[in-house]
Amino acid sequence: MADEATGGTHEGEEEPRAADGRVPGRRGRQTRQRLLDCTSRLLEEETYRELRVVDIAREAGTSPATFYQYFPDVEAAILALAEEMAAEGDLRLTAIVTTGSWKGAGGYRTAESIADAYIRFWEDNSGLMRVIDLTAEEGDGRFRAIRTMLLNRFMVALAAVMDDEAKRSDREAPAELLATAGVLVSMLSHVAAHRYGFEAHGISADSLRTAMARILYTAVTGKKAPA
Amino acid sequence: MADEATGGTHEGEEEPRAADGRVPGRRGRQTRQRLLDCTSRLLEEETYRELRVVDIAREAGTSPATFYQYFPDVEAAILALAEEMAAEGDLRLTAIVTTGSWKGAGGYRTAESIADAYIRFWEDNSGLMRVIDLTAEEGDGRFRAIRTMLLNRFMVALAAVMDDEAKRSDREAPAELLATAGVLVSMLSHVAAHRYGFEAHGISADSLRTAMARILYTAVTGKKAPA
Amino acid sequence: MADEATGGTHEGEEEPRAADGRVPGRRGRQTRQRLLDCTSRLLEEETYRELRVVDIAREAGTSPATFYQYFPDVEAAILALAEEMAAEGDLRLTAIVTTGSWKGAGGYRTAESIADAYIRFWEDNSGLMRVIDLTAEEGDGRFRAIRTMLLNRFMVALAAVMDDEAKRSDREAPAELLATAGVLVSMLSHVAAHRYGFEAHGISADSLRTAMARILYTAVTGKKAPA
Amino acid sequence: MADEATGGTHEGEEEPRAADGRVPGRRGRQTRQRLLDCTSRLLEEETYRELRVVDIAREAGTSPATFYQYFPDVEAAILALAEEMAAEGDLRLTAIVTTGSWKGAGGYRTAESIADAYIRFWEDNSGLMRVIDLTAEEGDGRFRAIRTMLLNRFMVALAAVMDDEAKRSDREAPAELLATAGVLVSMLSHVAAHRYGFEAHGISADSLRTAMARILYTAVTGKKAPA
DNA sequence: GATGAATGAGGTTTCATTCAT
């Protein structure tokens, strides 16, 4: 969920630096990227607590020394990864909200597709999101910032939609507009994150999606969800 | 949130065992508890990734050797801690739902107090809950089980209430009753967990509570939340 | 030589601490001492620049881990060694000056035995003294302090003797009494340190001793050295 | 001080060679010199024990690879630096002795200016001299040779002066002529090296100079130093 | 029951060194 209301920092693509302070060339950037990719992959397999520099290096077919040429430690690599992902994910998520229509019968379908897209997004980045969530909760400012960048626009977009819908149907927008949007984002995030936990106990992804879509729909339109 | 629908394992209070297999006496149990308390405390301060046996021992004013008399590793201590907490928390959380009335004006107040209690519970156990969430997401069955034990009854109770309310007001209960309850629990959990993230960006705990209470209220009663 | 005129700190035997902050017991102190002894030995063989923790541990028949239980790094071990030595050496050196008589023919013999004792002291501690000198020159306050503790009393004693002698023979004591003593100590130290360098080029320890004794004798008594 | 009586090796200005054996051109010599300069500078700031190839390269704004084009390791660079310095310093130091007059009242002033010049010379090359002293003490033949080259002529010149003065005043030259000169050089060197150590404890450079000048004067002329 | 002490094991980190460009 979006921990912050203030806008994400568009950081103008600062060059990554090698350990000695120089900006790496083509080959170097390639290696760096390979390390990031492997970090990402391992994040799915290993426990965060047990993810080692050696593992990443081995996975990437290099030596730890090479890893340290590009990142001071595992966290830094994950941070870079998170930044990369947030930049892309931000758009991907926001697009979902702004695209769909909430008028008439299609509204519920929009709600569904949001739930769907969210779940899929989390699935695509589960390892990384898991760590971002953890570290943000642990109070790490850098990861909090990333999380914000990633979820904020989605949250704001959702709030805007709720506002529009309220006006359109002559209702009053809820006083806690942003908070409500944030709560909904939280709901989506957490369900997506723990999807397998649910499934392991008989609650299908499908019914989760439906349950979320209904809540979303009602929150946005103020109407009962269709049967 | 409740990853599982099946009941929590009531493990009949098995005695903790020391490393040598014996059931520890009074002094031993005290030491063990001290270690658990310190683990809990450190879980708030340190990063999970960096929590070491040595740290716990030092915090408890003993040596690592003593730690190993009671736990095979850090995870085991956390697990014990989690079990301890789940047993107590289960009741504490469920009580909230079963106690309150949903009739008339008081219904909304019940929703509010649930949100409140949830946030407070998380606050009291943030470090531990953080780790339980993480490890459960990472697929660790033991922690998933704990999480279930903790949240399942709450979820089921919530589902029951929703069912009752539907019957009372002659509505049809939502098809996805359990899923909906699960989703609501997710919402509560995640917002509680990331409460400080929200606050750091201008969304107050108060407005979060209100936003959650409204969604809860609507989901349970099928009515619009009062202005 | 004595870089400082102010008195050495008698530090009341502070207990050495292990890495975890505890005061080691008997066995621990033994190990610690063994490590110190080996450090001392290696200081004679290896280059300071190349003295590694591993070397010391191996020499002592333990593992690096054990070393780190007692010292944070090589420097710390050397420092401890230096402190140990300074406490003992201080007395050993000072005794030389205060013991001998400067009256009549015996005076020159006293000068000689000072030179002698100094050379011998350096020989017994060459490796350590070498490092103390280096690090003190490099500006390390801790080693400077040690050097002071070691040489200061000797310097002061020498100054006192010079003062006495001046009074006895009705001369005026040199204005730069302490500075002169310091310079003489420097002379003794450096010659002792580079003794082998001299010898390699045909200047025998014997003639060095004589040359120094003469300069000493003249400086202290104001008389020409006997042929 | 002059560890050796035998003459310094005049090595006929052999061209420096690059790693591949070629004699470097203009640009190459420039780079090499820059590396030497940086080494010299770092010798003042860093500890000898901690001076790394990487440091030098970075300081010089190049990469380690470039360093290795000119020197096989740090020691080699220091050695080159030392040779460079010794060639120049030799003359600079010796000039002091041969220039001044020892007749009459001016004699003491000559002694003073020697002490002065020595101190200044050390100050200009403290880092390097520190390392030369250490390595020579550690028994490294190459550095011993350098040290000899640097100090030998000064020592010999001093001995010659002492001899002259003895003859002039009809005294017998001290039997240990060379040894005495060597001891005096030691004195000068050590005091110069530890000048700051003295100052930190209340013995001023000025009084050191005076004390040394007096000892020198007496040793050379056989007379008491003027009040 | 508690714990000093030792240490195997293994990850971390740094560096020297090389090579292809």
Place this chain on the structure above:
DNA sequence: TATGAATGAAACCTCATTCAT
């Protein structure tokens, strides 16, 4: 000539873990 980049090798350092007391 210069240097990005990679990396073997080795030291550093920390920890989990054990055991004798």
